[in-house]
Amino acid sequence: MDTDIPPLAVASSISDVERDTGLAKETLRVWERRYAFPQPRRDPFGERVYPAEQVDKLRLVKRLLDLGFRPGKIIGHSSAQLQALAEQNAGAARAGAAPPDPRVRHCLALCQGHDMEALGAALLQALPEMGLRDFVTALAAPLTTLVGDTWACGQLAVFGEHLYTELLQRVLRHAIFSMPRAARPGPPAPRILLTTLPQERHGLGLLMAEALFLAEGAHCTSLGVQTPLQDIVDASLSQRSDVIALSFSGAMNARQAADGLGELRARAPAGVELWAGGSCLALQKRPPAFVRVLDLAQVAAALADWRRRHRGAPA
Known part of the structure; x- marks a missing residue:
């Protein structure tokens, strides 16, 4: 042995x-x-x-x-050959996409240079200038995708990706905690419980979703990552949640994601909706019929649809 x-x-x-x-x-x-x-x-x-x-x-x-x-x-x-394949495919994807915003390019360069102090300052400056919605959808989300592609191509060390993730999480938490929680007049706002399944330890997408939900006037409670299924159910009952929102990274095993969603649907109250987003293949190829799959750009439309369906309900 x-x-x-x-x-x-x-x-x-x-x-x-x-x-x-x-x-x-x-x-x-x-x-x-x-x-x-x-x-x-x-x-x-x-x-x-x-x-x-x-x-x-x-x-x-x-x-x-x-x-x-x-x-x-x-x-x-070999690892070198795999990196070359990843770089080739990332390059092909970028060739078919619009060029990144100058802010995104600038922040990516700071990340590649491991200048996290300057990157943090740039993000904190962009947040009030862009507003929370645009900051998430036009800067944080595309920048995170490019950082992932850059790592996969071998152009960013693993520790650089980790530093970026921790930094952006701090910026997003600051923005979330700074948002006023005053109730809005008008249609009811859904009570959304945010978390990930026990096997999913990546929480950046969860924070971006929470920021957008709050910006649209939803009431949000976050459990963080890797929450046991029964704890998700118990928390949804305790918080009287209308929606359980789950984030899935590309690292999440597709079978585990599908099985976890199915078990959560079986345990959760029938009236609680399941929403999910992320790059996991279980959501991209054959999403379960009982889950509403949306990306960050669709958050506002999803909440507007929820309000239409619950018009007249007590807030």
Whole structure:
């Protein structure tokens, strides 16, 4: 049994890898047998542990799977080849898209230069100038996509992406906490409970959605990330929620997302709507009929539709 892992080696358990990459444990075991990758070592207890370089490669593989590649076609590639594929596809996507706003380009350059102090100042300056809605939809969201693409292309270190995420989260929380909570006259405002499923640890999309919901006059309560299903249900009852809003990153395993949504629908009160957004394949390809899937640009329309359907109801 191979247990000769250097004492200072960074190794991840199979649960860590599943959480970090969005690849299910079963998938990792099947690939190990079928493609001879990954090739985990064993710890003193006989459990699989994955060296950092294999986890990095698995992240790249997952990124390319999300772009439509088949595992058998790419798993045999080196990390450098996978990065080249990711860069090629990101470049093709950018070629068909409108050029990013100058603010977005400027913030991306600051992120790539790891100048987080200047990036924080730029974001804080843009927030009052643009207003919260435009800040989220025209700056934060496209910038986050570009940061992800830049990381996938190998043009941004992992720590740089983490620094960016933490910084933007602080800016968004500041904006959310600064918003007045005075009730608006007129149609009722939905009570929205925001969270992620237990397997989803990424919360940036959740914060962006919360900011937009608040900007449109909704009453929001956030549980943060990785909330157990029964706790979501209990919180929705306690807060008298009209909507449970869930965020899914591209790292979320599609099967786990679909199963979690189905179980949540079965447990939650019938009158509580499920809304979901994000880049998870479970939402992009075959979204469940009982879930309203929307992107950030559709938040205002979704709330307007909810108000039309509940016109005359008590606020």
